[in-house]
Amino acid sequence: MASSSSAANIWVLLGLGLAGIFLMTRRLKKTIREDFGAFVQRLQLLPPPQPAPPKAPHPLTSFSFAVSDIFDIDGYVTGFGNPDWATTHEAASWTSSAVSTIVEGGATCIGKTVIDEMAYSINGENKHYGTPTNPAAHARFPGGCSSGSAVAVAAELVDFSLGVDSVGGVRVPGAFCGILGFRPSHGAVSNIGAIPVSPSLDTVGWFAKDPSILRRVGHVLLRLPYADSRLPRHIIIADDCFQLLKIPTSRVAQVVTKSTEKLFGRQVLNHANLGDYLASKVPSLKHFHSKNRNGELKVSSLRSLANAMQFLQRHEFKNCHEEWINTAKPVLDPFISSNMHAMLDRKDANIDHCESARNETRLALSALLKDDGILVIPTLADPPPKLGAKEVLSDDYQTRAFSLLAIASMSGCCQVTIPLGTHDKCPVSVSFIARHGGDRFLLDTVQTVYASLQEQADIAAKSNLSNNIISPEESAEIAKEKGNIAFKEKQWQKAIGFYTEAIKLDGKKATYYSNRAAAYLELGSFLQAEADCTTAINLEKKNVKAYLRRGTAREMLGYYKEAIEDFRYALVLEPTNKTANLAANRLKKLFQ
Numbered sequence: 001m002a003s004s005s006s007a008a009n010i011w012v013l014l015g016l017g018l019a020g021i022f023l024m025t026r027r028l029k030k031t032i033r034e035d036f037g038a039f040v041q042r043l044q045l046l047p048p049p050q051p052a053p054p055k056a057p058h059p060l061t062s063f064s065f066a067v068s069d070i071f072d073i074d075g076y077v078t079g080f081g082n083p084d085w086a087t088t089h090e091a092a093s094w095t096s097s098a099v100s101t102i103v104e105g106g107a108t109c110i111g112k113t114v115i116d117e118m119a120y121s122i123n124g125e126n127k128h129y130g131t132p133t134n135p136a137a138h139a140r141f142p143g144g145c146s147s148g149s150a151v152a153v154a155a156e157l158v159d160f161s162l163g164v165d166s167v168g169g170v171r172v173p174g175a176f177c178g179i180l181g182f183r184p185s186h187g188a189v190s191n192i193g194a195i196p197v198s199p200s201l202d203t204v205g206w207f208a209k210d211p212s213i214l215r216r217v218g219h220v221l222l223r224l225p226y227a228d229s230r231l232p233r234h235i236i237i238a239d240d241c242f243q244l245l246k247i248p249t250s251r252v253a254q255v256v257t258k259s260t261e262k263l264f265g266r267q268v269l270n271h272a273n274l275g276d277y278l279a280s281k282v283p284s285l286k287h288f289h290s291k292n293r294n295g296e297l298k299v300s301s302l303r304s305l306a307n308a309m310q311f312l313q314r315h316e317f318k319n320c321h322e323e324w325i326n327t328a329k330p331v332l333d334p335f336i337s338s339n340m341h342a343m344l345d346r347k348d349a350n351i352d353h354c355e356s357a358r359n360e361t362r363l364a365l366s367a368l369l370k371d372d373g374i375l376v377i378p379t380l381a382d383p384p385p386k387l388g389a390k391e392v393l394s395d396d397y398q399t400r401a402f403s404l405l406a407i408a409s410m411s412g413c414c415q416v417t418i419p420l421g422t423h424d425k426c427p428v429s430v431s432f433i434a435r436h437g438g439d440r441f442l443l444d445t446v447q448t449v450y451a452s453l454q455e456q457a458d459i460a461a462k463s464n465l466s467n468n469i470i471s472p473e474e475s476a477e478i479a480k481e482k483g484n485i486a487f488k489e490k491q492w493q494k495a496i497g498f499y500t501e502a503i504k505l506d507g508k509k510a511t512y513y514s515n516r517a518a519a520y521l522e523l524g525s526f527l528q529a530e531a532d533c534t535t536a537i538n539l540e541k542k543n544v545k546a547y548l549r550r551g552t553a554r555e556m557l558g559y560y561k562e563a564i565e566d567f568r569y570a571l572v573l574e575p576t577n578k579t580a581n582l583a584a585n586r587l588k589k590l591f592q
Helices: 002-035 083-087 097-104 147-154 171-177 211-221 253-264 274-281 283-288 301-328 334-344 351-369 395-411 439-462 472-488 492-505 510-523 526-539 544-557 560-573 578-591
Strands: 039-045 064-068 108-113 160-165 180-183 203-208 234-238 269-272 373-377 414-423 426-434
Touching (some): 083 301, 097 108, 097 211, 108 147, 147 171, 147 203, 171 180, 171 395, 171 426, 180 211, 234 351, 253 426, 283 301, 283 351, 351 373, 351 426, 510 544
Parallel strands (some): 064 160
Antiparallel strands (some): 160 203, 180 203, 180 414, 414 426
16 A cells, blocks of 8 residues: 555656646747747836827827847947947947937837847847747748847737848848838938947838838838828839849739739839949949959949948948957857958958949939839848758858848938748748938838738739749749859859750740850850750741841851841841941951
């Protein structure tokens, strides 16, 4: 009896122990679910009392918000994402201008949120305070530098939040977490009381899930008086930017196209090659062309703009924080540490070219967009990377990201990232850009188009295409776009491979054959180029490029009479084509 009683007691104790562990685990999971690691410090800043009637209540009454730990709040130490910074700085003696404006507008601040270490990354990772969990994709990066603020909104812990965007600090986490993220025009919102990162690029941005809240916060921060809403008269889709996209364009560009046609009519829609436009309007970019490992020049205006932005950011960060880094010798994340020390050792000879590029880019986009234009680009080319993924450290990933982020950062234009549902369980987004100073117009546009964009995105997500049952035609287009990228990188054989794949999937597109012919010409494969051009012309009788390329191939093969005929026919189709005119005249003089 005694032994059976002891055994029973042991089982009771064991059961109680397991129950306790189970309850603690549930509580821990509940805490993680509720907080998502977004906050570094909880606090409360209450708004002033409501004005007496008949005055209107404060515009942000009943809203709660959080702020990135880069904003000063009276009585609290601003941590800047690094414990050594926090221990070497005293508590702030006043509250930053942006935070004060929001509190005076009627909202309640409930805490400070995690940022990337010293706001120096776009990933959202912080080894000191932990990486906030992305509510939209738990196993993936939340994006930075304002990671905690984005997570707090995405998890519905607050109605909106504030962050800082220099090179993507609001736009990236907005895209990764599937919420709205607004970067205002440079200088439109006071950044007094926020730790500087790169003063000529820094902006105070904000996040929200609801476009009406995004707009109301914007009106308070931008101090906008009442005015009637304006609708866009030109919506320009940057085709070359969408070629960088790693998901089908039907999930982004076509969603915008269908929504635009439904709301405003087809006549509002335009297409442009932004890279070519900037190449012609921003001469200072020539100083930032990069080279590949073989020393060959890689000329892309978007890449060059990204190089200029990164150089400018590093130069200004160095000016702001070099003394503290050298004095305090903080413990930094290895990746950030290596970047910072490389940055601190760099010379500043190119800074004048950076400033010229910034000014020229602003003028170029102002001329393109005017007062009523919207530029449409992907927010980012890649979906949120998996936590711990090494791809975020690669030059290719960084180049793709910054080539898109630099457009608004370097021009000072306002930009908003708009969620478009998910693809392969990852958030999808698109970005709208308006000219510098067009913040009200951009906020009004988001309010107008948001519901339609969500409707079209939902249709796309439910289609066979977005359920990974991709049609051969769409797969061919993706292969073609990859071929175009390889061609621009002067990887001719790789480009031929992609174009060949496109032809196998859809052999009725003249463009695929014509593009492959261009790559064959670069390799000196003139017979293959001639054959591809002939096929392209049979499929599309008015394909000017095919005639030009076949004429070039035939000239190199010694078929001069046939080459002249091709160049002349190209002139019939396009009388002002200088290439065809010069070639035809040259051959006529030599061989007739």
